[in-house]
Amino acid sequence: MKMLDESVLKELIKTFENEFPEAKLIRPRLVSLQEVTYINDEEIDKADELEEDEKLVLEDITKETKEIEPNNTFMPIVAVDTSSVKLGETNKGILAAIRVGIFIQNERETSGYIYGPYVVHITDENKQSIYDYLRENLLGIKKGEAPKTLTKMIDRIRNLIERISQTVACSMIKNGLVLWDGSLTGGTIDTPKEVIENAIRIANLKGNSIIAISKKSWLRLMTGEQLIGLLDNIPKACFIDVHDKLHADKSRFLGRVYVAKFTPDGFSFRVDVAASSGYTNEDVLSLLAGNSAFYNGYPETLRQAHIHCYFTPSEVLALQNYAINKYNLEIVRTFDIRRHLFTTFGREVI
Numbered sequence: 457m458k459m460l461d462e463s464v465l466k467e468l469i470k471t472f473e474n475e476f477p478e479a480k481l482i483r484p485r486l487v488s489l490q491e492v493t494y495i496n497d498e499e500i501d502k503a504d505e506l507e508e509d510e511k512l513v514l515e516d517i518t519k520e521t522k523e524i525e526p527n528n529t530f531m532p533i534v535a536v537d538t539s540s541v542k543l544g545e546t547n548k549g550i551l552a553a554i555r556v557g558i559f560i561q562n563e564r565e566t567s568g569y570i571y572g573p574y575v576v577h578i579t580d581e582n583k584q585s586i587y588d589y590l591r592e593n594l595l596g597i598k599k600g601e602a603p604k605t606l607t608k609m610i611d612r613i614r615n616l617i618e619r620i621s622q623t624v625a626c627s628m629i630k631n632g633l634v635l636w637d638g639s640l641t642g643g644t645i646d647t648p649k650e651v652i653e654n655a656i657r658i659a660n661l662k663g664n665s666i667i668a669i670s671k672k673s674w675l676r677l678m679t680g681e682q683l684i685g686l687l688d689n690i691p692k693a694c695f696i697d698v699h700d701k702l703h704a705d706k707s708r709f710l711g712r713v714y715v716a717k718f719t720p721d722g723f724s725f726r727v728d729v730a731a732s733s734g735y736t737n738e739d740v741l742s743l744l745a746g747n748s749a750f751y752n753g754y755p756e757t758l759r760q761a762h763i764h765c766y767f768t769p770s771e772v773l774a775l776q777n778y779a780i781n782k783y784n785l786e787i788v789r790t791f792d793i794r795r796h797l798f799t800t801f802g803r804e805v806i
Contacts, residue, residue, distance in 0.1 A: 460623045464594060465556060465571040468617070471589065476577045479546040482785040484776045487769040495767045496539035497610070514677050514701045521687065521694040524718065526746035527739070532632035533561040533748060535757035536625040539765045540614040542607075543776050546785065549579030552610045553775050556621045557765030559757045560628060561748070566757065570764055571621070573771075575779055576613060583609050590616040595623075597648050615646045619655070626659035626666070631732075633744055634659055635758045636668040640711035640728035652710045656730045663732050665740045668711060669758060670726040675702075675713075687717040687724035695727070695741055712737050718745050722753015 487495075536558045543551040555572040578586070587602040587609070595616065603609050626634050640656075642649030659666050675683035675698075687694060695716040699706070702713060711728035714737070729737040749756040767775075779785065 460594065460620055461627065462569075462624055464620060465624060468574055469572070472574050472576050472586075476783065479548045479577065479783060480786060481547040481788050482544045482551065482776075482780060483546075483788040483790055484544040484780075485542055485772065486790045487772045489769055489773070495541050495769065495772060496765075497541050513703050514675060514683065514698060515703070521690060521692075521696055522738070524693040524695055524716070524745045525742050526693070527742040528746040529743065530563055531743050531747050532563070532629040533635060533744075533755070533757050534625045534629045534632065535559050535635035535755065535761045536618075536621050537637045537758065537761040537765050538614055538618040538621060539767065540610055541767045541772060542610065543575070543772060543779065544790075546577065548581075549577060549583075550606045550610065551776075551779055552576050552578065552613075553767065553772075554610075554614050554617055555765045555767065556617060557761040557763075558621065558625055558628070559760045559764070561757050566760070568760065568764055573767070573775060574617070575775060576610075577779075578606050578609050578613070580606070587612065587616075590620070594620055595651055596654075597650055612646055619647060619651050623651075623655045623658060626655050626664060627662055629662070629664060631663040632665075633740065633747065634664050634666045635744075635755055635761075636666060637671075637758060637762070638668050639670050639673075639709075639713075639726065640666065640668045640730055641708055642710050643705075643708045649708070649710065656710060659730070660732050665732045665735060665743075666711065666728075666730045667740060667744055668728040669755065670728075671754075673726040675726060683715055683726055684724060686715045690717070692720050693718055693722075693745060695738075714741070716741060717753055718748075718755070719750045719753045722750060724753070 538554060538556050540552055540554045543553055553573040553575050555570065558569045560567050583602045588599045591597050592599050603612055622636055640652055642652040656666060673683050686696060695714045697714055699713045711730040714727045714729065715724055716727040717724040729740050731737045731740045744755065751759050780787065
C-alpha cells in the first residue's frame with residue numbers, strides 16, 4: 457500500500473484533464489439560481505447500495521449507557537469529506553465534478569483546505585482506465601471491474617477520491633483525532649478492507665486515532681428500532697458499545713462500533729473508533745468531546761468539511777460554463793419530460 461500525501465490531491469486535476477475524451481455536445485443539468493440548497497449527489501448515486509452494505513440486525517439490547525466525560529487534554533483534529541455533482545450529459549457520456557474538504561483544528565486556529573473541484577468526463581471508453589488508475593496507482597489495490605452504468609461510476613470515483621483523501625488526512629496531524637464521514641467498514645462493494653487497514657496503519661504511525669461518524673445507518677434492533685435513535689431520549693452525552701451484538705462477519709468492522717451522543721441535546725450517531733496505541737476507544741470518545749465544538753451534537757470540524765465540499769447552484773453553472781468553453785462544446789437544450797407530463801408534480805432530473 458502507498459503512503460499518500462497532499463500532492464496527490466493537487467495532481468488529480470491534471471489526471472482528469474488528460475482523461476477528457478473529445479466530445480461535441482452537452483445537455484447541461486438544469487439548475488436555478490433561486491435555489492438556496494447545496495448540492496451533493498452522493499446519496500442519490502449510492503442509495504441502492506447503502507442497505508446492501510449496512511443492513512445488519514442487532515439482538516435486543518438493554519439501554520444501559522455510559523456517560524461521556526469530556527477530556528480537555530489538547531489534541532489536534534482533522535476532518536475530511538467529499539461530494540459529487542452531475543453537470544450534464546455529453547454525446548459521449550456524463551460530465552461530473554467532485555470536491556474534497558479537509559479541515560484541521562489546532563490549538564490556536566482552524567484551517568480549511570479545499571481540493572478540486574475535479575471535473576470528470578466519464579465514458580464507456582475511459583471508465584475502466586480511470587477506475588484502474590485510482591485503485592492501482594494511488595490506493596495500491598488490485599484492479600476491479602468498473603460499474604456498468606456511468607451514473608454509478610460517478611460515485612465510485614467520488615468514493616475512491618474520498619478514500620485517498622482520508623488516507624492523506626491521517627498523516628496531516630500528529631497525536632490527534634482523524635474524523636471521517638461514514639464508517640470503518642471494509643469489504644463493501646466499493647471499499648476493500650485493505651484500504652481502511654492501510655489508513656488505520658498510517659494514522660497509528662502518526663499517533664492518531666480515527667473516528668468515523670455516520671448520520672445514517674441501516675443497523676437496527678430485532679424489534680425494528682433504529683440504532684441511530686437509541687439515545688435520543690437520554691439527556692446526557694453518552695454511548696452504548698454495540699459491537700459484540702452485531703449479527704455479521706465482524707472482520708468487516710475495522711473499528712469498534714458504538715452509538716454515541718456527544719452533547720445532551722444533540723443527535724445520536726453510529727460511531728466507529730480505531731484508537732491509537734496507548735488509548736482505549738472510550739478515551740478517544742472523551743477526547744473528542746473535550747476538544748471539539750459541536751453543532752446539534754455533530755463535530756464542528758467535520759461539519760465544516762461537509763459545508764465546504766458541497767456545491768452551490770451558481771458553482772454548478774460556473775463549472776458547466778468552464779467545460780463548455782474549455783472543450784468547445786455545443787449546448788443541447790435541457791429537456792425534462794416529467795415537467796411537461798406532470799407539471800408541478802414533475803421532478804427536474806438530468
